[in-house]
Structures are given as C-alpha cells and as structure tokens.
Amino acid sequence: MTESRNDHFNKTVSRRAMLAAIGMTGAALAAGCGPKASAEMLSERLGSTAAACSCFCVTDYGAAGDGVTDDTAAIQAAINAAQTAGGGVVCFPLTAAKYICNGVTISGSNVFIDLGGSTVEKKTGNGYAFSFSGSLTQKNVGIMNGVLIGDNSAIANGGISVAPNKLTDAVDGFICSDITCERFAQYGINAGSVSNAIFRHISIKQHGSIAQGATIGIGFVIYPKNPQKHIFIDDLYSHINVSSTLTSAAIKFETAANVMATNIHAVNGTEACCVVNATDHSMYANMLLESEYSNSGYLGLVVTSNDYIVNPQVTNATFQVNHVKARGKFSNPLVLAANGVTRCVFDHFDLSETSAGRAVITTNGIVTHCTFTNFISDIRFDLLQGATCSDCEFDHISLNSGAFIVRGDNNTASNIISRGAGTIKFVGNDNIVRDSISVNCTTNAYHLNGNRNYIVDCVSVNAVGKNLFIEAGSGNRFHQLLQAGGGGIQDSGTGTIGHRIGSTGGRPALSANDAGYAYLDTTLHANGKPIWWNGALWVDAAGVSV
Numbered sequence: 378m379t380e381s382r383n384d385h386f387n388k389t390v391s392r393r394a395m396l397a398a399i400g401m402t403g404a405a406l407a408a409g410c411g412p413k414a415s416a417e418m419l420s421e422r423l424g425s426t427a428a429a430c431s432c433f434c435v436t437d438y439g440a441a442g443d444g445v446t447d448d449t450a451a452i453q454a455a456i457n458a459a460q461t462a463g464g465g466v467v468c469f470p471l472t473a474a475k476y477i478c479n480g481v482t483i484s485g486s487n488v489f490i491d492l493g494g495s496t497v498e499k500k501t502g503n504g505y506a507f508s509f510s511g512s513l514t515q516k517n518v519g520i521m522n523g524v525l526i527g528d529n530s531a532i533a534n535g536g537i538s539v540a541p542n543k544l545t546d547a548v549d550g551f552i553c554s555d556i557t558c559e560r561f562a563q564y565g566i567n568a569g570s571v572s573n574a575i576f577r578h579i580s581i582k583q584h585g586s587i588a589q590g591a592t593i594g595i596g597f598v599i600y601p602k603n604p605q606k607h608i609f610i611d612d613l614y615s616h617i618n619v620s621s622t623l624t625s626a627a628i629k630f631e632t633a634a635n636v637m638a639t640n641i642h643a644v645n646g647t648e649a650c651c652v653v654n655a656t657d658h659s660m661y662a663n664m665l666l667e668s669e670y671s672n673s674g675y676l677g678l679v680v681t682s683n684d685y686i687v688n689p690q691v692t693n694a695t696f697q698v699n700h701v702k703a704r705g706k707f708s709n710p711l712v713l714a715a716n717g718v719t720r721c722v723f724d725h726f727d728l729s730e731t732s733a734g735r736a737v738i739t740t741n742g743i744v745t746h747c748t749f750t751n752f753i754s755d756i757r758f759d760l761l762q763g764a765t766c767s768d769c770e771f772d773h774i775s776l777n778s779g780a781f782i783v784r785g786d787n788n789t790a791s792n793i794i795s796r797g798a799g800t801i802k803f804v805g806n807d808n809i810v811r812d813s814i815s816v817n818c819t820t821n822a823y824h825l826n827g828n829r830n831y832i833v834d835c836v837s838v839n840a841v842g843k844n845l846f847i848e849a850g851s852g853n854r855f856h857q858l859l860q861a862g863g864g865g866i867q868d869s870g871t872g873t874i875g876h877r878i879g880s881t882g883g884r885p886a887l888s889a890n891d892a893g894y895a896y897l898d899t900t901l902h903a904n905g906k907p908i909w910w911n912g913a914l915w916v917d918a919a920g921v922s923v
Contacts, residue, residue: 826848
C-alpha cells in the first residue's frame with residue numbers, strides 16, 4: 378500500500394520526536410507540570426544541585442494573593458531569586474482570590490512559572506503580565522497551569538510575551554501549557570522568535586481591545602526572526618472580539634518551519650480567523666474556523682507571505698480544516714495569497730456552513746504541485762485573479778451550488794461533483810477532468826478554454842446551457858461524456874477529438890454544416906450505439922436513419 382503524505386509526516390515529525398528534539402521542555406510535559414515534576418526535571422537536566430531543583434514560592438517573597446494587594450514586586454523577586462540560583466520553579470500557591478501582577482520579566486534560563494491553578498490579573502499599565510525577554514542565550518523556560526486576566530478597556534497590554542523583538546531576540550526551548558488568557562487587549566500570547574517549543578491546552582477568550590483608538594488585536598501569534606523549527610501546538614482555542622477599527626486575527630503562524638499544530642479552534646478576525654505566513658514542512662490539522670459576524674469582508678484561513686524573509690513561499694505544508702462555519706458569513710473561507718504555494722496539501726475542508734464568496738481564492742503568485750482533496754462547499758471553488766495554478770491535483774470536490782474554476786496548466790481534476798449554478802471550467806492547457814458529474818447546471822456543464830485539454834468518463838445531467846462548451850483553443854479531447862438532457866456540445870475551437878455519448882433525447886441540435894458529427898446513443902445500446910449526423914438525419918453505420 379502506498380504511504381500517504383500524512384502517514385509520512387506523522388512518522389517523521391511524530392510527537393515523540395518533537396519532544397525528544399525539545400529536550401528539557403519535552404521532559405516537563407511528559408512528566409507533568411507541577412512544581413515537584415518541574416523541579417525533578419530541572420535536577421535531571423542541570424545536575425542534582427540544590428539550586429537546580431529548588432522551588433521559589435512567591436508568597437515567601439511577600440505575595441498576598443488576596444485580589445487586592447499588588448503582588449508584582451514580590452513575584453519579580455521570586456523570579457530574580459530563581460535566576461540567581463541558575464534555575465528553578467517559581468510557584469504560586471493556589472488561592473481563592475487572585476494574584477495581582479502588572480508586569481514581570483523573566484530574562485534568565487531554566488526558569489519555569491507554575492501558577493498552580495491560580496488566577497493572575499494584570500490590572501494596570503501597558504505591556505504583558507509575563508515577559509520572557511528572549512536574549513539570544515535564553516533557553517529552557519516556560520509558564521503553565523493557570524488563568525491570566527487582563528483589561529481590554531486599555532489599548533496596549535497582553536498576557537504572555539516571548540522574545541518580543543522578532544528581529545533580534547530568540548528563545549530556544551519554551552513550554553506553555555494549560556494556560557487561559559482572558560480579556561487582554563492587544564496580544565493574548567505573543568511568541569516572537571521561538572524554537573523547540575510546546576504550546577498545549579491554550580485558551581484565549583474575549584480578546585481584543587474595546588478602547589477607542591486600538592489598531593491591532595491578535596489572540597495567539599508566532600512571529601519570525603529566522604524560520605522557526607520544532608514547534609508543537611495542541612488544543613489551541615482563540616476567540617477575538619471584532620471592531621471596525623481593529624486589524625485582528627484569532628491566530629497567526631508567521632514564518633514557521635517544522636510546525637505540528639493540531640486541534641485548533643479560531644473564532645473571528647477582521648484580517649482572518651487564522652493566518653499562516655510563509656511556512657515550510659509543517660502540518661495544521663483538525664482546525665475549526667468560525668465567524669460570529671456577518672461582515673462579508675471577513676476571511677477564514679489565509680495562507681500568505683510577509684516581508685521578513687526574501688522571496689517567502691509556503692512549501693511542503695499540510696492543512697486539514699475539518700470545519701469552517703460562519704454564523705454570519707465569510708467572504709472567502711480559504712485564501713492563497715502567498716508569493717508561491719508549492720507542494721502543499723489542503724485536505725478535508727468542510728465549508729458547508731458558509732454562504733458567500735469563494736471556497737478557494739488566489740490573489741497573486743503561483744500555486745504548483747499542490748493537492749486539494751475532500752472539499753464540501755456550498756460556494757464556488759475558484760483559483761483566479763492573476764494567479765497561475767500548475768501541476769496540481771483536485772480530487773473529491775463536492776459543490777452544492779457553485780462553480781469549479783481553475784486557471785493554469787497541467788492540472789488533474791477527478792471526482793468533481795457540481796450541482797446547480799456551477800460549471801466545471803478550466804482555463805489553460807493540458808488539463809484533465811475525469812470521473813466527474815455536473816447536475817442541473819444553469820450554464821454550461823463543462824467549459825474549456827485552452828489547448829490540449831481532456832475530459833474523460835464524465836457526466837452531464839440536465840444542463841441549461843451546453844453539456845460541453847469549448848470556448849477556444851485547439852487539440853482538445855473528450856471521451857465517454859455521458860449526456861442526459863442539456864444543449865449538447867458547442868465547439869468553438871479547432872481540431873477537437875471526441876466521442877459524444879448520451880441518450881436519444883440528448884442528441885444535440887445540429888445543422889447541415891455539422892455533417893459527420895459522431896454520437897454514441899445509449900438508448901439504442903447500453904454501451905452507446907455509434908451513429909452519425911449526415912447533415913439532415915441521424916444514421917447508423919449502414920446509413921439507416923435512427
């Protein structure tokens with residue numbers, strides 16, 4: 378049996394391999410993220426020194442955790458003590474109230490923040506509740522097990538920042554697990570330039586500023602420095618409030634390489650629900666993209682490029698978006714706007730709950746050697762607007778009321794089902810359509826514009842227009858095109874070769890100029906009896922009128 382691309386990915390970038398690559402942070406995740414487990418992990422990594430396995434309790438440094446006292450200085454003092462000791466776990470005893478933390482910085486390595494299930498609130502000021510500074514030597518840090526609450530009536534605040542300067546900072550070895558961020562204004566989690574990182578069980582709720590003058594809001598983001606590597610994301614939920622003045626996205630993956638992201642739920646965004654920017658050798662699986670608003674300008678998944686690397690492209694990535702639904706509507710559920718999209722797989726897109734726009738739209742660049750498979754949509758599937766699509770495969774695309782349109786060369790489409798308004802159309806050369814069906818098309822069932830295109834083993838049922846319309850080009854071919862009703866075939870090209878097949882009732886209306894037209898009549902024989910138009914009548918091989 379041939380190994381699928383996803384099977385290969387899972388073998389080569391498995392969770393075990395990811396954890397092994399991450400090293401200490403992987404050990405923490407595997408062992409559990411409490412203070413004891415974290416201390417044991419530090420001891421194993423750094424040696425059995427007292428400092429390596431120490432826990433630094435914030436209440437020992439003066440934190441009250443009563444929801445009233447400002448605990449910022451006490452929490453920073455505990456962090457500083459851990460850093461001076463060469464590493465440790467800064468732990469927060471569980472409290473019925475909240476810790477108040479208006480912004481602390483972790484600049485050393487081997488320091489983990491364990492909130493112990495507590496709630497930490499940032500009440501005042503810009504900046505982040507917890508900032509990992511991201512000096513080039515910072516390694517093996519993290520935060521886990523708690524709830525962070527912000528103030529979205531302010532403008533520039535956030536929950537967690539990691540290596541915030543995407544051009545100069547870096548953190549190697551980072552873990553963020555079992556964290557909820559609520560009501561922050563600008564960023565929920567802003568991971569700048571991170572590598573060998575795990576984000577697991579993350580929930581970002583009611584994010585985005587409600588203050589006047591706010592311009593940006595992103596729930597979860599990974600920004601670039603150099604292409605990141607070995608990033609594992611599992612169970613990520615991000616919900617963002619939408620404002621007409623806010624450029625927002627629930628989730629953004631920027632310039633990431635070797636990313637495995639699974640169980641992703643993104644809600645809302647004026648830029649898009651989820652933006653994937655110049656990725657390489659990555660997999661994004663089991664995604665749910667959702668819009669609560671009816672603005673037709675909102676987008677689902679945008680695969681695009683940025684200005685941080687030269688000639689950015691999206692290559693060797695797999696996208697599995699299990700469901701895209703809009704309580705209002707998306708303008709376009711999937712947008713390919715990168716300078717180049719190459720050798721990517723777009724699989725299992727259920728777009729049946731979207732009601733406007735196009736299922737797929739490309740706005741610039743080149744799409745090559747990609748696979749689009751298992752799409753269900755109530756809207757049109759359209760690769761257009763100046764982009765070229767070549768050497769791509771389209772398989773099992775089911776459209777309930779939209780057209781299937783591809784512009785480019787050397788593409789193969791199979792098992793396309795188009796119902797209602799949509800035509801199945803290729804504009805370009807050397808494309809193949811096979812094993813497909815068009816039902817009740819309100820225009821032309823199949824439409825070719827180009828050279829040497831081939832339609833084989835396809836069906837047209839009750840087309841209002843033509844069963845096959847060849848608009849222009851030469852050397853086009855069709856074989857076993859079963860026609861039930863419809864307006865026959867209109868060939869405005871040259872040198873077309875084909876076998877027209879259908880019922881007696883599906884014979885096209887021809888004139889004297891069409892003498893020699895061949896037709897396989899399935900009413901006269903199950904496999905299609907060969908007959909010809911002699912300029913006035915249909916006749917069989919013996920010249921008898923039929």
